Amino acid sequence: MTCRRQRRRRRTSPAAPAPPPVLPPDNDDLIQEILLRLPSHPSSLPRASLVCKQWRRLVSDPAFLRRFRARHRDPPLLGVFKDELHHPVFRSVLDPPDLIPPDRFALRLDDYRAASLLGCRHGLVLIFNYNTCEFLVWDPVSGDRRRVAVPQELDGGERSVMNGAVLCAAGDDGHVHGGGFRSCHFKVVLIGASKMDGRIFASIYSSVTGEWGDAIFTGPVSTIYYFGSPAILVGNSLYWLLSVWGPHILEFNLETSTLAVIDGNWPQMNFSSDCHYCIMRGEDGNVGLAILSYRGFQMWERKVTLGGAAKWVLWKTVKLHDILGLSSAVQREKTDIVGYSEDPNAFILVVDTDFYMFRVDSMQSKKLFDCNVVTRCHPFTSFYTADAAFEGIGAEDKLRLDC
Template sequence: MTCRRRRRRGSLPAPPPPLEDDDILREVLLRIPPQPSSLPRASAVCKRWRCAAVDPKFTARFRAHHGKPPLLGFFQCRDDDIMFAPVLAAPDRVPPERLDLHSEAHLLGCRHGRVLVFDVSRAEVLMCDPITGEQRRVAIPPEFKTGHVNGAVLCADRGQGHVHGGCRSSPFKVVLVFMRSPDHRPLACFYSSETDTWGHLIPTEAPHPGSACCGGAQSILIGNVLYWFYAIYGILQFDLDRQSLDVIEAPLGMNVPRNHDIVQAEDGTLGLTILSQPNIQMWQRKVNCQGVATWVLWKTTEMHGILGLSPPTEVVKRGAELILGYDQDANEMLLHLDGTVYIVQLKSMQSRKLWESDHVTACHSFNSLYTPGDCSSLVLIL
């Protein structure tokens, strides 16, 4: 009996099955950076590499491995057209003309690899996938033809392990908010591509703000709640689970257009950035033990303390600084200072110069993770 026990304790586990060559190749490809040029360039090596790079099982693993997709650039309305401004350097820089939408419709937002625009003349919203060129039009409810409209698009897949940004075949949702005439109180409506129907109108009893426009504002998704600015009065909040619309009063300092933006705070809650020379203030929405929510100032940074910005003497007059947009995935803010656009990482407060422009308009971040099979019509500057 003793000898048998010794033999069992000393037995070695069975060796793992040998890896096939294709399995080793996929493990190598899985670890290359998720930048736009990575997989297309790898797939150009040979037929075997391309077959591995476009395999649906591999691309699903690739997205899951890298998580959040990279920021490719920003969409903005310019000269009655929707233009794309890339932010990456070659070989990952996407030529802007490849993603320009060439549409006179109103840009409402970008999320999960899709762009949402509002075609006023046709009373439709248009969902675009700029990478593949796929488009889908949906007629809006008749009430939305009479107000200032804003909205958001998002992927409807909430399955465990699903990674947004390259989920082009997944169902999607659209939320529209608008200022109802003549009292300018906000209403919302929810659309599901799975049922191809709009839900009922969702009102809120918000006070009249005195200024009714909310069009053009970028939405932020925190948890399962969407947020937009509501003129200079506060923030619109749409809860996707409860299908409810509310208004949150904002802290003081939001009385100057484009000097503030909604952000995600470091603990994953609702936050605000307010720009006021010579400081950037970071506010956070806190809920106390009694369930009462208040705004708390959690960080103040002087402008000259941001690495990469022009020295204070080169930033001319007060009021030349504007917030143009926000990339939630990377927690980066788009900042316009006297004709120069910078992107600022809000945690490290480091920045880099993107481009020079006197054109000031809201910018919507576009993040996408794609494979060679997704972008046959997309040519990178390699």
């Protein structure tokens, strides 16, 4: 009797069937939505391309790459360009597997023996050739180059080029890094000086029209003995550190097309011989000034009162020893600010022969590399994704894709 009941119970309670295996979706649109959410690291899309041929096809599509860049908006800081023997040399600031070899962004300039690297912005690099009096705009990710001759009125020698800046014509709200000139027009801002009356002027070149705009002048200024700092973009204005018998700042408002020199009479600041200065982005989006000494950082912000008067306010003070995590005291003559990037609000500092990156917002630092040759570093931010990084896929990885 007991055996019959057990057999009857086994008949009425069969074992549940095993659930079917969960397979990845085959819908291209759904997979793309997933891939769009990968981090913007250089290794993200190349690694995803190794999953299968379908994924490789999707992440290689130019339309997908444009969506990927647009979704992430803020590109990562890939590294810095250093001006060594009149050639831009790239050094990555990322760790493996995102570290980019220097030869991936190599540019040999045989006819640029008197060239100067002026700066990087929006995924573009600006170089000026003093022999040929022309700018070179270079997109390292796409490899695109464009030569831009200076305005004709500079050929007579009455005006000279002092500095310049490059930026995307679409501005911060619409530029696409690393897409080449086909996907993004650019502007070149030329800063020069008139030898006759000592005035500073600015002129803008547009890649849309292929022409320079009219020169915009300041009033007469005193003798300029330093104009070597790169431009810093804060809001709608470009700023250069301009020493005219004091720490003056040159401001070019891109929206109003006005050029002005901000007075350097700031008695509350400490301008001593052992300090180094750099324009920066302030806490409230205003222009700021960083003062570095062997003791630490002072960060000031320029604020405009309700009455229209401008004043400098001390924003932050930090000790250099603390933010860099150094175990010994910093020597007075072995510190300097060699670079700044407004997008991540980060400084490139050098102590002795060691280069560090210090992010203002997070108050964190990272040792980058050491180099006996201390030169200015131009931080380079851009999306370095599948359209270029696939060139670095090894033979074994390519064999996997063919299987």
